[in-house]
Each structure stands twice: as C-alpha cells, then as structure tokens.
Amino acid sequence: MASRERVETRVLGVARVLWLTVVLIACVLPLLYMLLLSVRPLQAVLQDPLGVPSPSELNLEAYRKVIASPEDGGYGLLSFFGNSLIVALGSVVATVLLSVLGAYAATRLRFPGKNVINISFFACYMFPGIVMAIPLFVLFSRLGLRGELPALIVIYLASTVPVSVYMLRNYFRSIPRALEDAAMVDGCNRVQVIVRIVLPLAMPSIAATSLYVFMIAWNEYLFALLFLLESRDNWTVSLGLAQLDDISVSATVLMAGSVLLTLPVIALFFAAERLLVEGLTAGAEKG
Numbered sequence: 001m002a003s004r005e006r007v008e009t010r011v012l013g014v015a016r017v018l019w020l021t022v023v024l025i026a027c028v029l030p031l032l033y034m035l036l037l038s039v040r041p042l043q044a045v046l047q048d049p050l051g052v053p054s055p056s057e058l059n060l061e062a063y064r065k066v067i068a069s070p071e072d073g074g075y076g077l078l079s080f081f082g083n084s085l086i087v088a089l090g091s092v093v094a095t096v097l098l099s100v101l102g103a104y105a106a107t108r109l110r111f112p113g114k115n116v117i118n119i120s121f122f123a124c125y126m127f128p129g130i131v132m133a134i135p136l137f138v139l140f141s142r143l144g145l146r147g148e149l150p151a152l153i154v155i156y157l158a159s160t161v162p163v164s165v166y167m168l169r170n171y172f173r174s175i176p177r178a179l180e181d182a183a184m185v186d187g188c189n190r191v192q193v194i195v196r197i198v199l200p201l202a203m204p205s206i207a208a209t210s211l212y213v214f215m216i217a218w219n220e221y222l223f224a225l226l227f228l229l230e231s232r233d234n235w236t237v238s239l240g241l242a243q244l245d246d247i248s249v250s251a252t253v254l255m256a257g258s259v260l261l262t263l264p265v266i267a268l269f270f271a272a273e274r275l276l277v278e279g280l281t282a283g284a285e286k287g
Contacts, residue, residue, distance in 0.1 A: 034255045034258055034259060034262075035255075036053060037251060037255040038062050038255040038256040039053065039058045039060065040053045040057065040058070040059075041057060041061075042250045042251070044057055045251060045252060061252075062252040062255070062256035063256045063260070065253055066244070066256045066257045067260075075240070075243065075244060075253070077237065077260060080236060080240035080241075081237050083149060083235060083236050083237070084218055084236040084238070086149055087149055087152050087153055087217050088213075088217040088218045089214075090149075090150075090153045091157065091213055091214075091216075092214050092217070094157055095157055095209075095213045096164070096206060096209060096213070098164075099164035099165045099167075100168060100198075100199070100202075100206070101194075103164075103165045103167075103168035103171075103172050104194055104198060106165065106169050107169050107172040107173050108177070108180070130222065132158065132159070133226060136158070136223075137227070140227065146227050146230075147227060147228055147230055147231035147234060148231075148234065149228075149234055152223060152224065152228065153217075155223050156220065160212070160213045160216055163212070164209045164212070164213060167205065167208070167209050168202065168205055172198065172202060172205075175198060179197050180197055180198070183196065211268060214265075214268060215265060219238055219265070221238045224236045224238060224239045225242075237260075238261065240257075241261055244257050
C-alpha cells in the first residue's frame with residue numbers, strides 16, 4: 001500500500017509539473033513573441049516573421065513612433081496613458097471606498113431589506129455591460145458629460161462596485177466580530193473600528209479588489225469608445241491602441257503599443273502579490 005501511494009504521489013507530481021509547464025509556455029510565448037516583434041526592424045520581420053533577432057538588429061524605433069505625438073510623426077500613445085491612469089486610479093479609489101463601507105454594512109449592520117440588497121449586489125454582476133451602454137449614453141449626453149473622464153469613472157463605478165462589495169463582503173465575514181466589540185468597549189466608534197481594525201485585517205481582499213478594478217478600468221474599451229470617441233484629447237490607452245489596428249500601421253508599431261499596454265498590468269500583478277502577502281501576515285498578527 002505504501003509503495004502504491006508513493007508511486008501515485010510521484011506520478012501526480014510529474015503530471016503537475018508537466019501541466020504547469022504547458023500553461024507557462026502557453027502564457028509566456030505570446031508575450032515573448034510580441035516583445036520580439038516590437039524590437040525588430042519591419043523589413044526583418046517581413047523576411048522572417050518567426051526569426052530570433054540578433055543583438056545588432058534590435059531597435060526601439062517602433063516604441064518611439066508609438067509614443068511620439070502626431071506632430072512628430074507618431075501616434076501619441078503617451079498622452080493616452082495619462083488619461084487611462086487618471087481613470088484607473090480614480091476608479092480604484094472611489095470603488096474601494098464605497099465598497100468597503102457597503103460590504104461592512106452588509107455584514108455587520110442590521111436594517112430592513114438587508115437580504116434583498118445583498119442578493120441585488122450579486123444580481124447586478126449577472127447583467128452584461130452592453131445592457132447599461134444605451135441608458136448611460138443617453139443620460140450622460142443629456143447631462144452634457146459625454147467625452148469627460150469623470151463621467152467614465154462614474155460609469156466604471158456602476159459596473160465594479162456591486163462585484164467589489166460582493167468580494168469584500170465574503171472576506172469581512174471571516175473577521176472575528178469579537179475584535180470589533182472589544183474595540184467599541186474601549187471607546188472606538190464605528191468609523192474608528194473600520195479604520196483601525198477592519199481595514200488592516202482586510203488588506204489582502206482590498207488589494208485583490210483594487211487589482212480587479214484597475215484591470216477593468218485600464219483595459220475597458222466599449223464605454224471608452226462610446227463616451228470618448230469625439231474627444232481625442234481624453235482618449236484612454238485602449239482606445240488609442242485601437243487606432244493602430246489599421247493596414248497602414250506596421251506590425252512592429254502595433255506590437256510596441258500592445259507591450260506598453262500590457263506592462264503596467266504585469267507590474268501591478270507583482271506589486272499586488274507583495275501586498276497580498278504583507279496584508280495576510282499583518283492580519284494574522286493582529287488577530
């Protein structure tokens with residue numbers, strides 16, 4: 001029996017390694033190929049699309065062209081990065097603030113219709129974004145806010161707050177209520193309990209929620225197209241990258257823009273990984 005268990009353990013270990021290797025190759029190879037295309041001359045790509053470039057032929061001309069302003073013969077993607085950063089960070093701050101308060105109220109407070117409201121948060125997640133597109137387009141057009149970045153942040157709040165509340169609510173339930181009761185006995189009010197007790201313990205969930213909201217706001221294209229198309233100065237990076245999908249734009253420039261769009265998300269993943277570990281450790285110490 002021990003020998004059979006040892007064999008099964010080894011087989012499962014080998015199978016796990018093989019599966020992780022396949023997944024890693026499937027995820028890394030497209031990114032690596034995209035990066036190689038972005039640093040190769042167009043003529044070399046046309047002659048040998050799958051070739052590995054030599055150090056002597058590497059150049060950053062595609063990146064210079066995609067970042068440079070239209071006056072300098074480029075596509076002005078750098079200015080779109082600033083707009084996307086404003087929208088993404090604004091969405092993260094507003095969504096986390098509203099979601100923390102909403103999730104805490106949904107798990108700790110008692111009020112009429114609490115169960116119905118909790119279910120409605122999850123029900124909102126089931127509606128696709130295209131359902132809200134036309135009503136929001138009409139509403140913001142009548143308000144004269146179409147084409148403005150704050151309006152886009154409000155739209156992202158409508159789609160991310162329900163999901164964020166649902167995500168945080170499940171984590172808040174795991175925080176011992178006795179810690180909050182002890183703090184209130186010591187003289188803390190409800191706001192102080194949230195700031196001093198709940199938030200430090202909930203940092204892993206808050207970090208994950210922030211990452212989710214940032215990815216939505218950074219990569220979203222549909223609402224950006226509907227509300228910002230007429231205001232080029234306010235375009236987000238995803239909308240600006242779409243202009244490169246043209247037959248007159250070389251593949252190297254398109255890949256350079258794609259790399260620039262992807263890098264912030266990858267960097268945030270690594271940063272969020274550290275935040276998750278630190279938040280989880282801090283929560284264990286305080287608990």
